Amino acid sequence: MTNDKPLRLLQPMKGEPWDIDAYITRGGYEAWQKCVRENNPDGVVEELKRASLRGRGGAGFPTGLKWEKVLHHRSDERYFVCNAGEHEPGTFKDRHLIKHFPHQLIEGCLIASFTVNAKESYIYLNAEFEEERSNFEKALVQARERGYLGKNVLGTGVDVDIEIFDGHGSYVAGEETAMLESMQGRPAHPKQKPPFYPTDFGLHGKPTLINNVETLSHVPHILRNGAEWFKEVGAEKTPGTMLFSLSGAVQRPGVYELPLGTPLRYLIEECGGGVPEGRKVKAVFPGGPSFSMVGPDELDLAMDFDTLKKAGTGLGSAGVIVVDDATCMVAHTLKLSTFFREESCGQCPPCRIGTEHLEGLVAKIEEGKGTQEDLDKMLQICGFVKGTGFCTLVTGASVLVQNSFRLFRHEFEAHVANHACPFNPAAEVVSATG
Ligand SMILES: Cc1cc2nc3c(=O)[nH]c(=O)nc-3n(C[C@H](O)[C@H](O)[C@H](O)COP(=O)(O)O)c2cc1C
Numbered sequence: 001m002t003n004d005k006p007l008r009l010l011q012p013m014k015g016e017p018w019d020i021d022a023y024i025t026r027g028g029y030e031a032w033q034k035c036v037r038e039n040n041p042d043g044v045v046e047e048l049k050r051a052s053l054r055g056r057g058g059a060g061f062p063t064g065l066k067w068e069k070v071l072h073h074r075s076d077e078r079y080f081v082c083n084a085g086e087h088e089p090g091t092f093k094d095r096h097l098i099k100h101f102p103h104q105l106i107e108g109c110l111i112a113s114f115t116v117n118a119k120e121s122y123i124y125l126n127a128e129f130e131e132e133r134s135n136f137e138k139a140l141v142q143a144r145e146r147g148y149l150g151k152n153v154l155g156t157g158v159d160v161d162i163e164i165f166d167g168h169g170s171y172v173a174g175e176e177t178a179m180l181e182s183m184q185g186r187p188a189h190p191k192q193k194p195p196f197y198p199t200d201f202g203l204h205g206k207p208t209l210i211n212n213v214e215t216l217s218h219v220p221h222i223l224r225n226g227a228e229w230f231k232e233v234g235a236e237k238t239p240g241t242m243l244f245s246l247s248g249a250v251q252r253p254g255v256y257e258l259p260l261g262t263p264l265r266y267l268i269e270e271c272g273g274g275v276p277e278g279r280k281v282k283a284v285f286p287g288g289p290s291f292s293m294v295g296p297d298e299l300d301l302a303m304d305f306d307t308l309k310k311a312g313t314g315l316g317s318a319g320v321i322v323v324d325d326a327t328c329m330v331a332h333t334l335k336l337s338t339f340f341r342e343e344s345c346g347q348c349p350p351c352r353i354g355t356e357h358l359e360g361l362v363a364k365i366e367e368g369k370g371t372q373e374d375l376d377k378m379l380q381i382c383g384f385v386k387g388t389g390f391c392t393l394v395t396g397a398s399v400l401v402q403n404s405f406r407l408f409r410h411e412f413e414a415h416v417a418n419h420a421c422p423f424n425p426a427a428e429v430v431s432a433t434g
Contacts, residue, residue: 057212
């Protein structure tokens, strides 16, 4: 496998993003035409399995396997939903794809919907994505005008359509079972898995294929160019490219497409231009705030699902957040603990209560009012709540605190010993007078 830096999903296009001719010029809708004319769903699934495409929404589940489960389900009432919820801090690659490459996504959605013979198909679109929605709608209109979707697609007698569903706008609503609940007018609460996998019990209790925006955007390229082409770049077990949302302490934050397995250092230094103003990397979240941070001595880690898992962290949806050495890690942990507390849907008591306690204790320590007992309590709560809950939110909240304490214990202890934040002398004045 080569380690070139090819652009597949982010190939520059001339014209407006919704311009269908610009997309067709670079081979757009060829895969869809072939699919709908050949009508060989098993062949499509086999190609995705051969490509070893894994979901880009966070869990990295093998895409072909998921499509196969829905395609061969005994129920003949199936649904398809594209997950465009994207509400995690530091992840913004899906909105980039929708805004700049809407036809690529539409083609992926059409292929998915047709392959599993969905009765209805939706894109669950974050309601805050206004410009993205507008571009997507304009692209849908053009695709409809050309006969690529709607009734009797390209004269084949096939009917396929995609409806936009206004997303709930919360982090948990992006979790697939919570998303389906909110689509059915109920609170966006996750369900227990097993048994409630959407491939068996999805929309209206029927098998439902759910895929992330980026996963679906890869599909037309794989079917047009073949699985072997897809595997020309990337890691052994996770080939292909992935979009990395790079943010935090870098000179050039943005969305970068790189082969899976690219070293973290390359993303930060070559793509992001390194940390600004001569500061140094203090820590990096390679997979968003729900996965452990890595330290500056781990920047040569290869960014793929398996390597990061082995290193005790994860790739998630590749929201890479860089933290510089001017940052107080207790304050940083507090900011993210607040996010988890605010985003807990409140359904599972360990999550509802645990995220509240964790935020409270980290806040107390950050203010310089914490004690050694508070540190112990904080770690104890992490142990209690980890792995509980119907989704992974509370696990993310506890991993954040545990990992931050493991890497930056001295900072937590300095807050307790000095009754102040060592990074913020103003806090000392407050604690000395208060
Ligand atoms: C709290 C939480 C939030 C999530 N948010 C999203 C999201 O915004 N978009 C997304 O595609 N997947 C999200 N996921 C993952 C989905 O549950 C699901 O695994 C994914 O949509 C499946 O698509 P894929 O197989 O193409 O990755 C989230 C998961 C959790 C636990």
